[in-house]
Amino acid sequence: MSTYVIRGGIEGRERLRILARVLEPTTDRLLSKVGVPPTQSGSPVRPNARCLDWGCGGGDVTTMLARRLPTGFMTGIDLDEVKLDMARREAAEAGVSNVEFRTGDVLQPDVGSARYDLLYARFLLTHLPEPAKAAANMTASLTPGGTLVLEDIDFRGHFCDPPSQAFSRYVDLYTQLVHSRGCDPNIGPRLPRILVAAGLEDVGVHVVQPTGFVGDVKLSAPITLEAIADGLIGAKIVSTEELTEVVDELYAFARDVGTVLSFPRIVQTWGRRPR
Numbered sequence: 001m002s003t004y005v006i007r008g009g010i011e012g013r014e015r016l017r018i019l020a021r022v023l024e025p026t027t028d029r030l031l032s033k034v035g036v037p038p039t040q041s042g043s044p045v046r047p048n049a050r051c052l053d054w055g056c057g058g059g060d061v062t063t064m065l066a067r068r069l070p071t072g073f074m075t076g077i078d079l080d081e082v083k084l085d086m087a088r089r090e091a092a093e094a095g096v097s098n099v100e101f102r103t104g105d106v107l108q109p110d111v112g113s114a115r116y117d118l119l120y121a122r123f124l125l126t127h128l129p130e131p132a133k134a135a136a137n138m139t140a141s142l143t144p145g146g147t148l149v150l151e152d153i154d155f156r157g158h159f160c161d162p163p164s165q166a167f168s169r170y171v172d173l174y175t176q177l178v179h180s181r182g183c184d185p186n187i188g189p190r191l192p193r194i195l196v197a198a199g200l201e202d203v204g205v206h207v208v209q210p211t212g213f214v215g216d217v218k219l220s221a222p223i224t225l226e227a228i229a230d231g232l233i234g235a236k237i238v239s240t241e242e243l244t245e246v247v248d249e250l251y252a253f254a255r256d257v258g259t260v261l262s263f264p265r266i267v268q269t270w271g272r273r274p275r
Contacts, residue, residue, distance in 0.1 A: 015223050016083070018216045020060035022263065026208040027061060027122070027151065033206070034149055034270045036068055036118065044272070045147060048072050049117035054106050054138065055079075055124035059087030059099070065120070066091070066099045075116075077104040106134045115143045122151040125191070129182040132194055139198040142273040148200060149270045154188035157209065157265025166249035167261070170225050173238055173246070177231050188267030200271030211262040218261040222250035 035044035049072040053062040056076030066074045076099065078084055084101045091099050104110065106121075107130060119138045125131035138148050155175055160167045178185040192205045212218045225247050232238050238246075253259055 015227050016058045016060065018220060018223065020058070022210050022212075022216050022220065023122070023151075023266075024060075024064070026210065026266070026268075028064070030149065030151065030206070030268050030270075031065070031068065033204075034147055036065070038068065044145075045069075045118050046072070050114065050143075051075070051118040051120065052077065052116045052141065054119065054121040054134075055127075056084075056087065056101065058083050059091060059101060061120060061122060062087070062099055062101070063091055063094065063096050065118075066096045070098065072098065072117075074099040076101045077106075079103060079105060106137055109137050109141065114141075115146070116141055117143050117146045118149065119146070120149045123153060125150065125194070126152050126178065126185060126187045127181075127183055131184070131187060131190075132197060135194045135198040139200060139273055144273055144275040146273050147270060148195065148198075148273070149268075150191050150195070151266055151268050152188045152191055153185065154265040154267060155185040157188075157262075159211075159260075159262050160253075161260040164249075164253050164259075166246050166253060167221060169246050170221050170250060173225065173232055173243075174228060176237050177228055177235060180235050180237070188265060191267050191269040195269060195271040198271075199274070201274050203271040204269065206268045208266050208268060209262055209264075210266075211260060213260055214257065217263060218254040218259070219251075220263060221261060222247055222254055225250060 037047050047069055049069055051065050051072060051074045053076045056062045056078045059076045062074050062076035076087060081103055087101045119142060125134055128134050142148060155171060158171050175185045192203050195203045210217050229243055232243060233240055254261060
């Protein structure tokens with residue numbers, strides 16, 4: 001059984017578009033922070049760097065890196081071939097040519113695979129039963145002096161105003177489902193020590209939390225709950241009737257112009273492989 005709890009395919013890609021729009025500003029600032037051009041002269045990441053985006057989904061960050069490093073080359077890897085096909089098509093339509101997409105599993109990397117100057121993963125380790133192994137595999141794929149950048153969630157960190165029972169139930173249901181697959185929905189604060197254990201140096205950490213009064217941020221909760229419905233029903237964590245009710249209440253709450261909804265707290269961390 002897959003440990004990934006969120007619906008994939010075409011429906012999953014549409015959800016990822018919303019996440020990408022919301023997270024683009026914070027991820028863009030993170031890439032600048034770790035030295036991905038265009039930044040100051042002498043950036044740690046070379047303009048012709050080889051980069052790998054693990055768990056790339058629809059390729060939103062992969063293409064962001066490709067645009068920032070036009071003389072470099074980007075590889076996006078994911079388990080979902082449907083989303084990868086869409087990523088290839090969208091990159092071609094956007095005229096982004098220094099990128100490729102292929103299937104792969106970070107827990108079972110190809111032996112003798114290429115080394116990369118920059119590795120990135122967003123919301124990947126939270127869905128893995130062995131996140132430390134994944135980080136070690138990523139580190140082994142770095143060139144000496146290469147950088148690993150991770151973003152992942154602390155699902156406990158949600159908030160809304162005014163208080164909403166439906167929102168609290170959503171957080172509880174998601175948490176139960178991820179735990180039932182042997183994974184950690186609150187892995188974010190663990191990331192720095194995972195990187196240290198993997199042998200990385202100069203480890204840094206930063207926290208961001210997109211929050212909305214209107215727009216995409218507020219729709220993330222009901223859309224995500226819909227996207228994990230199959231897993232919740234299959235695991236008998238909630239009835240179909242209750243789930244439908246909570247989804248409807250969340251949509252109504254999100255569309256209310258007087259409410260505030262947040263993403264889960266997002267921990268950004270990075271480290272460098274010793275030379």
